[in-house]
Amino acid sequence: MTHPKRRAAAERLARSAPPGALRVVMDPDPAGRPSVLRTALCAWEAIEEGATHQLVVQDDMILSDTFFARARQAISAMPDAALALFALWDSRNGAAVRFGAMAGARWVGAVNEYFPCVAIILPREVAAGFAAFGRRHLDGWPDDILMNRYLRAQKIPAYVSVPSLAEHEDHGSISGNAFRGPRRSVCFLPHDAPGREAARLTGLRVLPFFKQGVAQCAVRADDPPNGAAPQGTQGAGSGHWLHLDCAQYLEGSGVRWERRQPAIVRMAEATTPEAAEGAWLTAFTMGLVHRRDGLRCDPAPGDDAAPDLAPDPTVLAEALATVGPGGISYAQSEDRIAAQRDELARITTAGLEAGHEAAARLRRPRRPAAPATDHPHVAVLGADTPLGAHLVRGLRDAGHPVTLLAHLPPDRPTTALLDLTALDQPATLTLQLPDSATEFTLRLGDLYGPGCPPDSRIGRLVWDALRSHPLTLDDPTGTLRPLHTRDLVTALSTLLRTPPTEPVTGLADAPLTAAELAEAVRTAVRPVPLTPPEPTTPRTTPDPLDWPAPPPGWKPTVDLRYGLHTHAQWLAYEGIHSALEV
Numbered sequence: 395m396t397h398p399k400r401r402a403a404a405e406r407l408a409r410s411a412p413p414g415a416l417r418v419v420m421d422p423d424p425a426g427r428p429s430v431l432r433t434a435l436c437a438w439e440a441i442e443e444g445a446t447h448q449l450v451v452q453d454d455m456i457l458s459d460t461f462f463a464r465a466r467q468a469i470s471a472m473p474d475a476a477l478a479l480f481a482l483w484d485s486r487n488g489a490a491v492r493f494g495a496m497a498g499a500r501w502v503g504a505v506n507e508y509f510p511c512v513a514i515i516l517p518r519e520v521a522a523g524f525a526a527f528g529r530r531h532l533d534g535w536p537d538d539i540l541m542n543r544y545l546r547a548q549k550i551p552a553y554v555s556v557p558s559l560a561e562h563e564d565h566g567s568i569s570g571n572a573f574r575g576p577r578r579s580v581c582f583l584p585h586d587a588p589g590r591e592a593a594r595l596t597g598l599r600v601l602p603f604f605k606q607g608v609a610q611c612a613v614r615a616d617d618p619p620n621g622a623a624p625q626g627t628q629g630a631g632s633g634h635w636l637h638l639d640c641a642q643y644l645e646g647s648g649v650r651w652e653r654r655q656p657a658i659v660r661m662a663e664a665t666t667p668e669a670a671e672g673a674w675l676t677a678f679t680m681g682l683v684h685r686r687d688g689l690r691c692d693p694a695p696g697d698d699a700a701p702d703l704a705p706d707p708t709v710l711a712e713a714l715a716t717v718g719p720g721g722i723s724y725a726q727s728e729d730r731i732a733a734q735r736d737e738l739a740r741i742t743t744a745g746l747e748a749g750h751e752a753a754a755r756l757r758r759p760r761r762p763a764a765p766a767t768d769h770p771h772v773a774v775l776g777a778d779t780p781l782g783a784h785l786v787r788g789l790r791d792a793g794h795p796v797t798l799l800a801h802l803p804p805d806r807p808t809t810a811l812l813d814l815t816a817l818d819q820p821a822t823l824t825l826q827l828p829d830s831a832t833e834f835t836l837r838l839g840d841l842y843g844p845g846c847p848p849d850s851r852i853g854r855l856v857w858d859a860l861r862s863h864p865l866t867l868d869d870p871t872g873t874l875r876p877l878h879t880r881d882l883v884t885a886l887s888t889l890l891r892t893p894p895t896e897p898v899t900g901l902a903d904a905p906l907t908a909a910e911l912a913e914a915v916r917t918a919v920r921p922v923p924l925t926p927p928e929p930t931t932p933r934t935t936p937d938p939l940d941w942p943a944p945p946p947g948w949k950p951t952v953d954l955r956y957g958l959h960t961h962a963q964w965l966a967y968e969g970i971h972s973a974l975e976v
Contacts, residue, residue: 395430395437396453397421403563404453412462416451427862431528431537434511438525441518446473448521452512455480456561456584463588464559465515468501471591475551476520476541478504479513479559481580483720486612486967487554488580489603489680494556494595495581495713496684498703499691503596504552505612506635507967508538509545513560520550527976534861535974539966547976553594557581557709575723576731581713593691593703600687602640602679604721606959607668609640609675615783634780636787637844637964640679642880646791649756651678654748658741665718665734665741673718673738674745681749686756714746715739769793770890773807775800776814780968781845781879785814788883794890810890817841825886827893834894837942838882839875839902843957844964846879848973855912856961859919866925870909875902875941878952878960888948900942903950918958 396404396418408416419437426432434450441448447469451457458464461479468477481487486507494502516524527544528537545552558579599614615634644651655674662670683689690700718738719731726734769792777786777798790796797809811826821838840852848857851874855865885901906914912924 395419395421395433395450397433398424400453407451407453407455407457410457415462416449429532430511431532431535431540434537435525435528438516438521438528441521445518447515447517449515450511450513451560454563455513456563456582457513458559458561458582458584458586460586460588461559464555464586464591467588467591468553468555469515472501472551472553474517475553476504476509476517476545477501477515478510478552478554479515480510480562480582481554481558482510483578483580483716484603484605484723485510485580485720486601486603488716488720489601489612490595490598491554491556491558491580492680492713492717493598493601493684493689494554495710496680496705497595497689497691498593498705499556499595500590500593501553501555502594503598504542504545504554505598505601506546507542508536509542509552510554511538511541512562514541520545520548523548531974534863535970539860539970540974542967543970543974544976546971557583557586557712559586575725576728578716578719578723580716580720581709583708583712586709592694593701595689595691597692598689600643600679600683602643602676602683604672604676604717606724606956607672607721608956609672609679609721611638611640611643611679612636613638613643613787634783635968636784637960637968638787638791639880640675642788642791644679644682645793646787647682647756649682649752651675651752654678654752656744656748658744662737662741664737665722669718669722669734669738670741672721673742674748676717676721677714677742677745678749678752681746681751682753682756683749684746685750685753711739714742717742768891769795769887771795771797771809772812772890773797773799773803773809774812774814775802776817779814779817779845780964781817781841782814784843784845784879785883785886788880789886789890792883792887794887812886823886825889825894827890830893832897834889835898836885836889837898837900839877839900841877841879841882842961843879843952844960844968846961846964848965848969851908852876852911852915852958852961853965855915856919856958857965859915859922860962860966862920862922864923864925865912865915867908867912867927870907870912870927872908873905874908874911875905876911876954876957877902878950878957880957881950881952884951885945885948888945892945892947894945896943898942900944901948902941902944903952903954905941906954914954915958918955919962 404418408418419440421433437450481491486505490502490505524544561579561582562577601612613636615636659670659674691703693700719735772794786796813824816822823836825834842852847853
């Protein structure tokens with residue numbers, strides 16, 4: 395699939411394939427608004443009579459020498475599945491590929507993200523169904539987001555190749571993705587030999603990945619903080635996920651990672667201290683999860699025991715070598731990334747080994763831990779929402795025992811009581827502490843981040859930017875006070891340990907105007923245009939002078955740009971499933 399501007403590249407790609415394997419499909423409206431989906435739907439509808447599967451490849455891909463041999467064998471082994479032949483180096487599916495490389499797998503179950511569509515195979519009926527679905531949603535959603543939504547709703551098995559069978563040439567983007575930086579494969583080996591295509595790893599529950607300069611971690615919502623849940627099945631990929639970072643995940647797992655960083659991180663020369671720590675922390679979390687959970691390929695049909703396959707050292711080395719480059723790719727050039735690659739690879743390997751060692755220590759018998767008196771117990775009412783799930787997980791990871799309540803207790807609780815039922819506009823929480831007769835009111839700023847919906851003042855802008863829609867501001871000078879969900883968790887933990895000094899407490903970051911927020915959204919999510927407000931639009935600027943004081947010793951720390959990025963990821967990967975009908 396291609397655009398007239400890149401027709402020559404598409405024809406070269408088609409000529410490089412076996413005769414008749416690839417045909418060029420052109421954008422039907424090349425002068426219209428850039429849209430990968432518009433061309434992709436034409437490609438899915440171009441399936442030939444008698445074909446059982448359809449392969450779609452974008453024009454800027456490089457195919458491995460064994461691309462078609464592996465593809466045919468994979469179709470034979472998984473005839474009913476959607477097959478992604480590429481995953482990005484900073485993605486959740488890329489993290490799954492790395493675990494697959496550690497387990498000796500050839501395919502991993504796709505996880506809840508976008509489903510990579512730059513090189514993809516669908517069964518004929520699935521291709522037709524997706525094309526019909528996509529025609530109903532030509533409103534700006536990217537094709538890979540819609541593909542994930544469709545496959546999950548239809549319960550289509552979906553896998554990602556280990557290693558990738560294609561690589562992104564990345565000579566610029568005509569669909570508006572150039573702002574993301576270089577977009578390379580998690581692991582591309584041009585000469586990877588075909589075979590063992592039935593070796594699959596599925597049911598992953600924890601996915602550490604390095605993106606936007608932060609060691610992040612996606613965790614199944616039903617996965618306990620201590621990681622005690624067993625490895626699941628392919629169906630686990632269809633559940634809900636929490637969006638954490640590696641530091642929070644490790645804290646909840648009882649692992650003090652700060653003490654284990656080697657000198658190679660502190661003394662990095664080619665890369666920055668932030669990149670070195672991010673790559674090491676991601677790899678450390680990978681090693682911990684891999685060894686602690688005993689990740690192995692799925693049993694073969696009819697077998698009960700999971701096979702113990704040796705990893706391919708070349709595949710594993712390449713998969714690890716892209717952790718660091720992927721994490722810094724959003725803000726670095728190809729040349730600058732290449733100069734740091736070798737050092738970041740050594741740092742990543744050291745982190746993986748340290749994570750393996752930490753997991754071995756977790757298995758050793760230990761004395762029961764004494765109750766943590768500095769992390770008070772809290773009962774939570776109204777936590778049965780995505781935001782509530784993130785807040786509860788954050789409090790537990792911070793060391794607070796949490797009891798979930800379905801209704802208010804008839805008597806005064808003997809523990810702290812946090813009521814989340816008033817999380818609407820204006821957002822407030824109430825907190826009762828066992829040693830105080832005061833019911834404290836926590837006045838919240840404009841909540842955003844994982845768990846937050848698309849209909850808030852910040853959520854609407856992020857939701858529009860995700861769909862490439864212009865941003866419309868009712869009042870560009872109106873004031874907002876952002877509050878990220880992770881900063882809310884730290885504030886709640888602070889208040890549980892140190893009671894508020896006033897009956898009303900304000901929790902928010904520094905105020906900014908709607909115009910300033912819109913520019914931040916355009917930087918963090920997508921550089922969409924701004925639409926000027928109507929002259930008759932009423933002004934809704936709140937009075938910034940009556941904001942209550944924050945708790946002593948607490949201040950927000952989440953960077954606005956990164957926080958908006960996490961909100962966008964949450965809405966695109968989780969929020970879309972309740973907002974978009976199939």
